[in-house]
Amino acid sequence: MRDRRFGRLRDAGTIDFETDVIGTGTLEILSVELELPLPQEGIFDQLGTRPGVVIYYAKAADFADMPGRELLTPERRERIRGFKQEDDKVRSLVAGLLLRRFVSPKEPLRGQYGKPFFRDGPFFNLSHAGDYVVLAVAGGDVGVDIERLRPWQEKVAERCFAGPERDWLARQIDPLNGFYRLWTAKESVMKASGEGFHMPPETVRVFPRDAAAQDANGADWYLSWFELPGHVICVATPSAQGETTLQQVSREELLESPEEDA
DSSP: OOEEEEEEEOOOOOOEEEEEOSSSSSOEEEEEEOOOOSOOTTHHHHHHTSOSEEEEEEEGGGGTTOTTGGGSOHHHHHHHHHOSSHHHHHHHHHHHHHHHHHTOSSOOEEOTTSOEEOTTOOEEEEEEETTEEEEEEESSOOEEEEEEOOOOOHHHHHHHSOHHHHHHHHTOSSHHHHHHHHHHHHHHHHHHTTOGGGSOGGGSOOOOOTTOBOOSTTSOEEEEEEEETTEEEEEEESSOOSOEEEEEOOHHHHTOOHHHHO
């Protein structure tokens, strides 16, 4: 697992969309993830003493038997029932359990473009793909995206990447990894600013390189990349948040009751 920090970016938007950029070559919206508001007692104070961004992640396969649905809000349970594919049901379940554990047991307010939030913090963002569900929690605006590494089509890069981005991609020794570093950077910035896919990905220009300020729609953003087996993660914040850490969460931790947490 590698943790690389690549300086800062400028602007973009947030809604928790998972997209399939493979296959048809179009941006097919597969699902929308919500996040829960007001933190559980003690969680916000704990976050206040821990600077930086924490990315919590869990393996979806550990929850294939759909445990813990009774711990979730009625809205989350209804959302789970609405998915047709079992994999989507499981990922939504894990997302709800992560939110309950590290953010709040309640449902959120939503911004103009659908970004979930609550007034008293902390700030958070969800993403899921392939084998993992991730939740980023920070002291300010944050966006996170995870993508599973799988073959991509050239027409997707032509549609969504600017010329300099395609030139950068062509120079990479590992173009598969390079493609998803670009894609996760774009989507994490888009999600962090609140507009999500209301802001076309081709308008957000990024260049993954060490210690460099980068342009993306007129505002500065800081990026960090991580890797899990077969997956790439990028997290974006509009200001320096300190260290960004990646923390795995077990099934047992997510299924603890409030009494056990105390």
